[in-house]
Amino acid sequence: MKVNGADRPAPADPRRLLSDHLRHDLGLTGTHVGCEHGVCGCCTVLLDGAPVRSCLMLAVQAEGHHITTIEGLAAKGSPLHPVQQAFHETHGLQCGFCTPGFVMSVVGLLARNPNPTAEEIDEGISGNLCRCTGYASIRRAVQRAAELSRQ
Amino acid sequence: MTTRWFGERVHRVEDDRLLRGQGRFTDDIDEGALESYIVRSPHAHARIRSIDVTAARAVPGVAAVYTAADLPFGQTDLPILIPHPNLTHGRTQRCLASEVVRYAGEAVAFVVAESRAIAEDAAELVEVDYEPLPVVITPEVAARAEHLVHDDVPGNVAAEMKQEVGDVDAALAAAPHHQRLHFRYERAAAAPMEARAVWARWSTAEHKLTVYDSTQSPTSIRGGLAVLFGLPEASVEVIAPDVGGGFGPKIMLFYPDELLVPYAAMTLGRPVKWTEDRQEHFTAVNQERAQVHEVEVGFDGDGKVLALSDDFIHDGGAYTPYGIILPIITAGQLPGPYRVPNLRVRFRDVYTNATPTSPYRGAGRPHACFVMERTLDAIAAELGLERAEVRRRNLIQPDEFPYDVGLAWQDGNSVVYDSGDYPALLEKALHSLGPRPTGDHVGMGLAMYVEGTGVGPYEGAHVQVLVSGRVVAATGIPSQGQAHATVWAQIVADELGVDVADVEVTSGDTRRFAWGVGTFASRGAVTAGNAMGVAARMVAEKAKQVAADHLEADPADLELAGGQVRVKGSPQRGMPLGAVAVLSNPVRYAFGGGTEAATQFTARARTGPPLREGEQPGLEATGYYSPPGSTWAAGCHAAWVRVDPRSFRLEILKYVVVHDCGRVINPMVVEGQIEGGVAQGIGGAFYERLAYDAEGQLRNASFMEFLMPYATEIPPIQIEHIETPSPLNPLGIKGVGEAGVIPVGAVIASAVEEAFGVQITEMPLSPLKLFELAAQSTSASTSTSTR
């Protein structure tokens, strides 16, 4: 499988979840695990560019596909991706645990819909849980991200 | 360059690493650790006849399986964290149960293996022979005491406490109007996005135990582990790395895993880690919120409260490790911002066969607020007065501070409000709320609250200017997203006249700062923030002393600004702070970075020994702040709400918060705390609940069925603030961490009551509950009309 552009191996054990494989076998701990039921969204990564729950995939299922994790959005030392930058500007994160999942979901959302309305933003982020922010600043982050992406 | 950071919307220094996925949460740490799983009781109350782990131990990849019999501390009760003279029948659990289990989720065995998956496979082979016992669920059932949770605790009562101000019985008897009211709050969960996790390593070579723990008090854990394992404190390091939300359950200390994981690491010779999964988290981690209140209020024809009596039962759960802090807070916060000349509050803390209770954001304050606010609304309804007007007539006025309520507070002192302007909060909230929206089934929610914040005993901070001119600061308490590193950097940067970006703050790491209490009860900014201020001021004073010699000026004529120590009014006569740091440490051997200026053959500023008597080398200081008492924040929430008459859905049309947390260090951070708190409050009022059945089984232990709101369920919140500085601390600040959540239950209840025309006396609500209330009130009016 390709992870953030690099070839990475699949695990030997088929029951290894993609979330655990990324975090513990490949050392990419930016993807977080909040529930393992597919509800909270902390584990969201991009599979061939589309957001998916990595806790609901077996790692072996990712073979032959491209996975993008939060670490793949901006290279070390490079400026933040517009979505990341937007979250920073609007105080869209507090503890940071749900943040990678939100960022990846928003990257996917804006790829499909670069100019979302307020309703489309709410619809687009409604699959991710945040316990810290109350979502107000995250809404502002998506709007800001759309602006930054247009520049 | 900006010289004043206090009050600025400084963007967070924490963000970059978290946004890049470079955060370091406890489960992120592997380093060859064995993984583990806790076998938990499925029964809410049962005797354990036997535990057989033979088959589990034989599974390939399993390193060890522990039961109580395998632990040297297996028969030791875990500590009561906050003893209290009224806690006459406090009980705590043991690390692993071996005789009786008293809640579904209580730990019984600990499996350590090469992977979590293998540990879970092996756990399925652990055979525990349980003999179920009668289950006590709900505080009402507990109080009836037909069955006991602990054989040696009569009536299931862990503690009873009664307080009275004035003469309630006489005042009630004399009051022209009375009401009796009954209120009920069900259990609720904090549900941070990161469940708990612990990682530990024992190094024989260094004789050191290192523990990473998703906890709100590393210093307490470190102290406890040192005592338990007979180690000197210097041999135990506890670090709370990045923590994905706390909200209270992580200030419960000495969960069994916090002892089991280090113990396993010490005995197995390899690091060991344990990460909770979400389903387990629901019953393994402390809960809160269940209380039942019986209220009697006497009032006059103007709606003034003359006497209030509140008799409540607090659901303590199966054990009382956290003492009786929660009901003490409820009792102490009961009168809120109002004058209650005769007040009696009595509580019983009862045992139930459910997860133990300890603080969850709000920590007893939401109940007090609910009781007082709903009582005022009932008074308004009876007298035909406007609800806001009843509040106006009872509010403590701005010229009455300090105001001694006369009740006990959680820090051992009594409740004394230090400053505030309650009428202004109310008027501003009403003004911002604006006129009633058109449409049917619309109601107004209104509630005010006070919040005791910044409780002691103390916090400390270490601040140091490095020879490079950068500043490092450290304190003992950890963060779970509150932007401490940014906010404290603002305080330090102001004192030292440097840029916020040049201040690096470490927190929650006993290796960097070993003294302190913890992050809870809206105290971090007040206590650690002021400690940072104290330490930074000490550094500033020392910098002036050292620089004075070299600048040939009086320290009193010096100021710190622009990264320099310079003469006031003659900014060209100055020296960089880094240079002062160099000079503060006289050296024999220069090692670069400008240190040659501090060697013995350079021009000396004064005669005598290089270090004066009592002076220490380095531009650093350790300072402490110990508050005389809590400092009291306050606020008012108001909302317009619509209830759909067919689906019984809640639509929040407008939600306004006016809060007062004293002087505001970073408005952006404060708003984030309030927005998050309100969202948690809305979740707790209309979506979330812990559905225990009569057998003590939690029926909805998953995110599919425990309904935390998504963005689509949370409306925009309008926030305004006023500032009544705290006279109790040098920065004039008050805490705000819990402010958002405290009054939300009362706001939603009062709004729904008005929108819907049905009396609301319990939390949480839901469409189903409203449907049933509507059906009851219809049948009640039908039966009345047919009589």
Next chain:
Amino acid sequence: MKPPPFQYHAPATVEEACALLQSLDDAKVLAGGQSLMPLLNFRLARPAHLVDINRIVGFDRIYERDGGVAVQALARQAAVEDSEVVARVCPLLRDAVRLVAHRVIRNRGTVCGSLAHADPASELPAVLLALGGSVVVVSSRGGRVISVANLFTGVFETSLEPDELLAEAWFPASPPQSAIYEESRRHGDFALAGVVRAGDRLALFGVAPTPVLADPSDPARGLQPSGDLEATPEFRVHLLRALAARAFAA
């Protein structure tokens, strides 16, 4: 929790998949995984074998046939949501798919998987019922068509044999007066109750062990819905009546 142990198979063709389903005892098909993986992660499902059909190429078509839309086994719900064919021929299906969970789930979840899973509270079985569609199932013994009336037999139960694979679902074109409404606690949650109108046909979901057809003038007749934490039977009936009235108001 972590999934319990299982044998993993990833057939490359439909024939291979069928052969595996025939020869293996206690095997479950893994398609989108959005329903099965949570069950595995809770250890509520413990199949000895998982047959992962995601490797099968060309098994994800969405195309027009027989006056309706055919959706093959691996067509993702997101693809159906975005499909021009579906929007043109059966917009009711598109509207229904938009109500399924959240987009991120729909990126993996499949329409056929949702039908095979047969959750009484899910939308797509009720849409199939309201439209009078059918499914094509295949096995080593051959293929057969099951009409929707004979498909859903109980809670999480269909009339598929253990060795059969649901290969394609056929949705007739939706008539102009079509709508789907549901009542749920949060956006994207499973419905407490829901209705699908296709012309003058009405199908209900969330109120019976399977989706059921109902009489628009008396939608609750004969219903005995179950109760759970968020809805008693009475509340379900109440919601249902309101939803049905809304669906037939226009």
